[in-house]
Amino acid sequence: MPSQLHIVVCAGIVPDPLQTLEPITTPSGPGLKNEMVLPAVLDPWAACALYEAAHLAAKNPGSKLWLVSLGPKAKLQQVMMTVAQKVAFELVPIDGPIGGFPDAHATAAAIASTIEAIPGVDRSKLLIFGGWESATRGACVTLQIVGERLGITEQFQGVDQIDMRDDGSFEVLERIEGGRHQVSVCSSAPAVLGWATGNLAEPRNNPQIGMANMRSMMPALQKAKAATLDTNGLSYVSVSLPKQQRTTRVVKDMTPDQIAAELVEWIGAE
Amino acid sequence: MSSEYDNSTAPCAETSPLTEGERQSMEVDIACIGFGPATGGFLTTLTQAWNENPGDPAFESTVAPGMPLQVLCYERADDLAAGVSGVVTQARGINASFPALNPSEIPMAASVTSERVLYLLDPIGASRRSGLLRFGDTLLRLCNRLLLKDHAFELPYTPAFLNKHGGLVLSIGQFNQWVASQLMASGLVQIWPGTPVSAPLREGEAVTGLRLADQGVDKFGCPADGYMPGMDVRAKLTVVGDGPMGQVGRALNQDKVKAQDWALGMKFVIELPEGDDAQALAPGTVWHTFGYPEPEIFGFMYVHPDRLVSVGIFVPSWMSDPSRTVYRYLQHYIQHPALWRVLKNGTLRSWGAKSLEESGRRAEPALTGDGFARIGEGSGSTNMLTGSGVDEAWTTGTQLGEAVLELLRAGKPFTQENLAATYETRRRASWVESGSRAAENARNGFHNGVVKGILGMAISGYTRGRVFVKSNPVSAGRQIRPFTADSPESRQLNKAAESSRAEGRTLHDALLTVRGWPEIDFDGRLLITQQDALLIGGKVQAMPGFADHVKFRNLQLCAACNEKTCVAMCSGQAITEGGDGLPSFEREKCVHCGGCLWNCAGENVEFGAGAGGLHSAEN
Amino acid sequence: MEKILVLTHLDETGSALSRASLEAVTAGLELATRLGAPLGIGFVGSDAAIANSLAATGARLLAVSGEAFAQPRYATDAAACEALCRAADATIVLVPAGARFSRVAAGVAYRLGGVVDTHITALGGTEKLEATRWFYRQRVEAVISRSARPWVIVLDAGTHAAYVGAPGNANVEQVAVELPATRTTVSGIRAPKQDEQTIRPDARMLFVAGAGWTKKQPDGQIHVDDAAKLILGFLRATNASLGSSKSLVDQGGEGQSVLPFLTHMNQIGQTGATPRHAKGLSTCCHGEEPHVVGWRFIGERRAISLDPNCGWTRGKADVVYVADAFAVIAKLNEMLSTKG
Incomplete structure (x- = not known):
């Protein structure tokens, strides 16, 4: 008997990972040059969480799926035009600052209070999903604090798989060192799962899903609450691009045998 | 001959697991194909009217009674900011739509502050210059030494027909994004990126909507994992704004009018360091150049705010030489002393490429039909005398927008007759039409040589098109001079092909080296390999699950082709020559410039609906 | 004055502290010397005897031990780490990165009313403690500081040398933890052949x-x-x-x-x-x-x-x-x- 789940995915937006990034100082702290101009995407690990959540919801009829996202409203709208075509969900936007430099604790507080305010969320069915790290802060902090703020102490990080069982319990595979997984069984919801890549491919763009999502998405974006984030005493001493330019010796005229010999020596050297 | 790319046989005809019956379909009022300036203009006109009076009964949907008009737009690129052009435009139509437009609201936009036209001499000696041009260059060097600076001669003034004063320097990527955010905020319009349209839906001669591209297919288009047939979107009006390479625009135009003149535009976005010569170049500075790296190649430099510069070249179809290696040419171009003085300390941020339909009005297809109307570059709106297309495209969109509002308010259907009476009438009476008429023969002379071309353009410009050079241009592919079996060019090409295979470099690159152009001294910052440019600037995206959109119809023709211009011209190095001498295509490198389509003398390239392409918002 | 606590746990053999833990011990010793601050080292695991390997550090040693704490699990690890921090009254908590403590560090900081930063690669600062970390997937480097305490700092592995010291008879303070309710059972490790x-x-x-x-x-x-x-x-x-x-x-x-x-x-x-x-x-x-x-x-x-x-x-x-x-x-x- 499949369980009905209430899955809330927390996913931010990040600059497309292939963009050129350059830090600058803004009146409100560090930022990225042209940050609002850079194309944005859904945070890659959180996107995996969204696809896994949609897959899980589809396998458990009667389940509901929300996507909570904090970012500038206009930028959220832009990213959602792509994300909305992939899986069906209800968007819960929070109009807030972009980027990785705002404090994670404040972000977590804004997200937790937003989740608490979502009408109809049943705690006994609640799974909170997100990426185990973001592509901005990369901190592995926000989701745990969201869980703590909501009093959820069954938490998993680096998740690659969840298997629901008929009794409502579920098995979770978390990444640990050495390319291995720790296997745990949680007897019931609520729980927090920070996802690594999972096992699903990115879903196809489905225009009908997009149309269905859009009915609630645009009004939600228009009504998005603005969040101001506290710094919690965080200050930036410096923000810079790494200067790790190496002098590269280009070897063009050696045969494969000669290269192999040189490499054998290099590999063996301490 | 067999190859994985030979799709002369249909490998999956009998294995389709789904029937046509399972294809999804939906009904909308207006479906638009392609989100560029033309569709931007169209949708802006509609939403501005809606914002003024949402209660106007004209905006009630006929397919979803009680709901507002259902207006959808589908865009192939995976982001609405993923445009590929930086432009200078008079912005006449754009300003008309946004009378209070403040350029500082749009990233990378600036009002035009100054314009220069430079004739660039060849400081290297590798350029293919005619005797006449060489003589002229020598004279210029002898007589006008005082007027030459950095191997460039500045025209004393900018000809009126080129003048963009009062206009805007824009990044189309940023402009599109700015327009799109306003459109979607209205709630009337949905614009879906990453959604290529494969074909128009037709009933007889009428267009009844569009079909989205199939997903979950292999490279041949055969159903594979997660097969999802593209949805049929049935629409009362289909707005075709998919540009000259658009699958739908071309399908509606088969065997009718064909554009003969094309150019491939490629440009870099370069960031200049603080405190450098950039100080001297105010945002809004515009340079037009000609004469280098080849006499036929025109170039430009536009200065955006925040020390960003767009610099690029146009390689035209009438440059008969088959070795159209644009990326390498662009690298030589920016190193011309006149430009290098400004650019040398810059960093490449982005690049892009696009085909420009240069026949303009001469290749104008049917603008309207039952159930459809065509706007923008694919409708022949580009003005090749003024070198302007964005503003014209935008304006054709607004004209259609006004026409649609008129028909909606009158309760009239979108028949060819009604669309012609409203949209075509507006267009014919506008500055777009008068400008394109004046321009339609302006570039004829280039088919008879560069000098005649420039003179012809000037004459046409100053007489508003009344006097022009006559010519009978052939199709773009046939403008490529064939290599005879044992000609010097053929030997050069073979040598380049050998060298590219031996050294693991592309034919593209090897060609110019064997012709005497110096190797590029890569610095990893501004002068980088094209493969790196694909990753750092253009950020080419190719979502999985779509078929290859470039196919070679008959590989026997390819095998017999000496020129292989498709390989040399390919902006993204997506088409390469394999060890068997045949071209092969890698979808994940394609920037959808469409250059292969018009550079094949045998018209042997199919260019279909594909998702993705460049993913840079700065273009 | 700051009070420093380093949190440690066993490696997968169950007989030694994890390498990342030993690296954090080195970082703790260095920081304590630099700040002139007292150092505590906390241990979470089945048996506190391993703390003897830290006897030569001279640090105050604390442990939460018992079978319930043998396996990595959020509820038990978070409770154990929280108890150790409270017992040590720590203002700066150094945590070794790795699946086990990265899972709980942020939750622990929240429970303590403190703050947390992860992926720290260096600790510096003269007048105040500064931490270096990466943003945007190792593409932008920042040096940060926090006024809030306790400050939980998760150190990236490989940023400090592993502590090496002679084992001895350590005086380990056992910290009692009321076993939290948990619905999670760890059933094992799945690894490729x-x-x-x-x-x-x-x-x-x-x-x-x-x-x-x-x-x-x-x-x-x-x-x-x-x-x-x-x-x-x-x-x-x-x-x-x-x-x-x-x-x-x-x-x-x-x-x-x-x-x-x-x-x-x-x-x-x-x-x-x-x-x-x-x-x-x-x-x-x-x-x-x-x-x-x-x-x-x-x-x-x-x-x-x-x-x-x-x-x-x-x-x-x-x-x-x-x-x-x-x-x-x-x-x-x-x-x-x-x-x-």
């Missing part, structure tokens, strides 16, 4: 396989089987860890030929790992800065590539061999096997 395991964090060398291995070779054909044999042969001969580019691991999703032993867990770079190894050899890789972050923390770097100007190598590697990786690795494997 020994001969299929290609991720070896302790290896001296990282071998990076790029997408070029599965592209057409000069004969116009794709040679995935040969590529797989060559790569596995190299890994066997050198015991290197295998990293891969995103484009290569993603290919599986596109139905292309893909190396059978690669998973997303091998991925390094933008959305993958940034492992630390003494040496790195990249092959058939291509890309620019966003991808190259995958070997940000590799000591000596060499590359085999057909393109000497490629962004992966230029200015990023110490040596680039312009050559066909198929030929070089074949010969290399042959020579390594002879060398035995």
Whole structure:
């Protein structure tokens, strides 16, 4: 008997990972040059969480799926035009600052209070999903604090798989060192799962899903609450691009045998 | 001959697991194909009217009674900011739509502050210059030494027909994004990126909507994992704004009018360091150049705010030489002393490429039909005398927008007759039409040589098109001079092909080296390999699950082709020559410039609906 | 005055502290000396006897032990770490990165009313404590400071030397923890078979396989089987860890030929790992800065590539061999096997 789940995915937006990034100082702290101009995407690990959540919801009829996202409203709208075509969900936007430099604790507080305010969320069915790290802060902090703020102490990080069982319990595979997984069984919801890549491919763009999502998405974006984030005493001493330019010796005229010999020596050297 | 790319046989005809019956379909009022300036203009006109009076009964949907008009737009690129052009435009139509437009609201936009036209001499000696041009260059060097600076001669003034004063320097990527955010905020319009349209839906001669591209297919288009047939979107009006390479625009135009003149535009976005010569170049500075790296190649430099510069070249179809290696040419171009003085300390941020339909009005297809109307570059709106297309495209969109509002308010259907009476009438009476008429023969002379071309353009410009050079241009592919079996060019090409295979470099690159152009001294910052440019600037995206959109119809023709211009011209190095001498295509490198389509003398390239392409918002 | 606490746990053998824990101990000793602050070391695990190995540190030793704390699990680990921090009255808590404590560090900070920062690679500052960390997947480096306390600092592995000291008889304070209610049972570890395991964090060398291995070779054909044999042969001969580019691991999703032993867990770079190894050899890789972050923390770097100007190598590697990786690795494997 499949369980009905209430899955809330927390996913931010990040600059497309292939963009050129350059830090600058803004009146409100560090930022990225042209940050609002850079194309944005859904945070890659959180996107995996969204696809896994949609897959899980589809396998458990009667389940509901929300996507909570904090970012500038206009930028959220832009990213959602792509994300909305992939899986069906209800968007819960929070109009807030972009980027990785705002404090994670404040972000977590804004997200937790937003989740608490979502009408109809049943705690006994609640799974909170997100990426185990973001592509901005990369901190592995926000989701745990969201869980703590909501009093959820069954938490998993680096998740690659969840298997629901008929009794409502579920098995979770978390990444640990050495390319291995720790296997745990949680007897019931609520729980927090920070996802690594999972096992699903990115879903196809489905225009009908997009149309269905859009009915609630645009009004939600228009009504998005603005969040101001506290710094919690965080200050930036410096923000810079790494200067790790190496002098590269280009070897063009050696045969494969000669290269192999040189490499054998290099590999063996301490 | 067999190859994985030979799709002369249909490998999956009998294995389709789904029937046509399972294809999804939906009904909308207006479906638009392609989100560029033309569709931007169209949708802006509609939403501005809606914002003024949402209660106007004209905006009630006929397919979803009680709901507002259902207006959808589908865009192939995976982001609405993923445009590929930086432009200078008079912005006449754009300003008309946004009378209070403040350029500082749009990233990378600036009002035009100054314009220069430079004739660039060849400081290297590798350029293919005619005797006449060489003589002229020598004279210029002898007589006008005082007027030459950095191997460039500045025209004393900018000809009126080129003048963009009062206009805007824009990044189309940023402009599109700015327009799109306003459109979607209205709630009337949905614009879906990453959604290529494969074909128009037709009933007889009428267009009844569009079909989205199939997903979950292999490279041949055969159903594979997660097969999802593209949805049929049935629409009362289909707005075709998919540009000259658009699958739908071309399908509606088969065997009718064909554009003969094309150019491939490629440009870099370069960031200049603080405190450098950039100080001297105010945002809004515009340079037009000609004469280098080849006499036929025109170039430009536009200065955006925040020390960003767009610099690029146009390689035209009438440059008969088959070795159209644009990326390498662009690298030589920016190193011309006149430009290098400004650019040398810059960093490449982005690049892009696009085909420009240069026949303009001469290749104008049917603008309207039952159930459809065509706007923008694919409708022949580009003005090749003024070198302007964005503003014209935008304006054709607004004209259609006004026409649609008129028909909606009158309760009239979108028949060819009604669309012609409203949209075509507006267009014919506008500055777009008068400008394109004046321009339609302006570039004829280039088919008879560069000098005649420039003179012809000037004459046409100053007489508003009344006097022009006559010519009978052939199709773009046939403008490529064939290599005879044992000609010097053929030997050069073979040598380049050998060298590219031996050294693991592309034919593209090897060609110019064997012709005497110096190797590029890569610095990893501004002068980088094209493969790196694909990753750092253009950020080419190719979502999985779509078929290859470039196919070679008959590989026997390819095998017999000496020129292989498709390989040399390919902006993204997506088409390469394999060890068997045949071209092969890698979808994940394609920037959808469409250059292969018009550079094949045998018209042997199919260019279909594909998702993705460049993913840079700065273009 | 600051009070420093280092949190530690056992490694998978159950008989020694994890390497990351020992590195955090070094960081704690250094910081305590610099700040003139008292140092405590806390231990979470089944048996506190291991704390004897820290006797020579001279630090105050605290432990939460018992079978309930043997296995990594959020509820029990968070309760244990919280109790240790409270018992030590710590203002600065140094935590070793790794699956076990990264899972709970933020939750612990929240319970203490404090703040947390992760992926810290260096601790500095003269007047106030400053921490260095990366943003945007190792592409932007920042130095931060916090006024709030307690400040939980999760140290990246490999940033400090592991503590080495003579074992002794330590005086370990047992900290009592009321066992929290938990609905989670840890049932074990799932690992690939020994001969299929290609991720070896302790290896001296990282071998990076790029997408070029599965592209057409000069004969116009794709040679995935040969590529797989060559790569596995190299890994066997050198015991290197295998990293891969995103484009290569993603290919599986596109139905292309893909190396059978690669998973997303091998991925390094933008959305993958940034492992630390003494040496790195990249092959058939291509890309620019966003991808190259995958070997940000590799000591000596060499590359085999057909393109000497490629962004992966230029200015990023110490040596680039312009050559066909198929030929070089074949010969290399042959020579390594002879060398035995």
